[in-house]
Amino acid sequence: MTLPLEGRRAVVTGGATGIGAAISHRLLSDGASVLVAGLDDGVVKEACERLRAAAGAGAQVVPFVGDLAVDGVAESMLVHADAELGGVDILVNNAGGGLITPTLEHTAATVRATIDNNLMTTIWTTLAVLPRMVAAGGGRIVNIGAESVRNGLTDHAIYNAAKGGVHGLAVGLAREFAGHGITVNTVAPSYTRTDELDARRREGVTPARLEVVIEDAVRLIPMGRAGEVDEVAAAVAYLVRDDARFVTGQTLSVNGGSSMS
16 A cells, blocks of 8 residues: 655654654655654654654664754755755644743744744744755645643733744745745644653643643633644645645644634
8 A cells, every 4th residue: 555655855844752753753654755854963863763763674864953944054954955855845844832921031042943943943944945846846844832822821922923924924935936836824722732741741840830821722722631742744745745735824723723724
């Protein structure tokens, strides 16, 4: 049986932990070869070893370490993908993160880091991949956005400014590059459990304010629970398949009903 992504080459930024690791695993399971990008060499290499073991013989998993918010690093990553995978058919812009804190407690440094980690990583990586996809006659780009852009979650204003830019970028690019066979969509998760955050909460090292934010986030979800990483990965997997070839410029919310339209 042919797998739905057999022969496809994917890049997943922030692909070694949390939602990104689940996306990397799902794309591998669906037959793609995957470049896993992250900031920490040890974390990325360990994740690639786990992914290879889970995916089985023949799975191609390539590590890349670098700060994609820095101009030029994304191009280096794509050159590495060209060399190791033979090109890129799928880009998942998952890299992100930022300080979730009351707005007036932000500093110039934390604002800049939040914008860099979420928006600039997406911009630079997308600008690096687009010429390749245009030359190839098509491709799939999926940005990981945020449900909080729609529901105004507690302490998320600066984070939402960055993720809102990610949402807006996808819409503009979808219209501009549709004629080149490139689809650009956003998957917007609500609060989603990750092994990393669960471990920190068990150890009691998360700030008290973050616990308040998490409680507020779950309270907004009619299903009464947080999302799971594999649920977000499943949405990404759909958008990069041939089944979704006529879907572009859309935001697919994985949110348990916390906002509806």
